[in-house]
Amino acid sequence: MKIKLKFLLIFAIFSLLPLSFSQAQTVYLQITPHSINFTDADPDLQPLIQASEPVILELEINNTPSDWTLTILAHGDLQSETDIIPVENISWSVSPSPPFFNGKLNKIQPQILGKGKGPVKISAQIDFYLENKWDYSPGSYSQLILFTLTVL
């Protein structure tokens, strides 16, 4: 009986720890740079402003056959001291597609930036664009965007 218990204990430890250990290393998400900027432009000449530089995304998932999803969510609208620019006025284009998809930012519903299944190691380039409208009030606006990689 004791031998059986010992066997079960050893089996439990060996079956649990490696999984925990390996899964802790399986999900990797890196974004560079950590900030981008849209410079002022004439809305008539440049109705869509491209961000100062592209965002490079590196994603790696190992040791899992599971589905993965990468979402993007804005914490809110772009905010200055007194005014806002709706965050829905920012869109992105990404390559390669698939597994990544173009879209528009949203502050309520996370938007799917990419999805797939199983192990993956991939880099993506994301270009962000701001609709340049006359009704924006002058100011310096800012907001945080959250990328979330979920492995099911």
Place this chain on the structure above:
Amino acid sequence: MMKKLLLLLITFSLVIHPCLGQKETSRLRISASVLPRTALEIDSGTLSFISTGDVINSMIPAAENEIEITVKLRLKNPDKVSLTVSIPDDLVDPGTGNRIPAENVHWRISGQNEHSGKLAKGIPQIVAQWNKSGLWRCRISFFLEKSEDYIAGNYGQKIIFSLMSF
């Protein structure tokens, strides 16, 4: 008891634990700078008053009426912008030097803020005002007072539209 606990541990490690989702997050700061800016567009480059000899109306409407004016503004609160119209001199016939007083030209803004006025030589007249960023449109019509005093001829002058912030 111990056995049950171990079985539970094994079940967790083999079945439940691998199914728990793993998450990795990263943040990006997005910033945008918006500078004050204005633009003014007028859909006609000329105004023509053609005398028809009509004795019923006291005003000759410009052939181009109504003229659409588009004002594009990026205004910092609480700035205001005025659209003004001015005329530097009387209407002059370059062949003879004869004049029609600038004050004989009337204007009328139509739409929600309908109002009217007269041109005044060298004095800008405010025809519309805005205090918000955006793209705004208004329509303006011009009329020349009829007068027996005018001497036949071809008269001309420049009218200047300006956006002035204050």
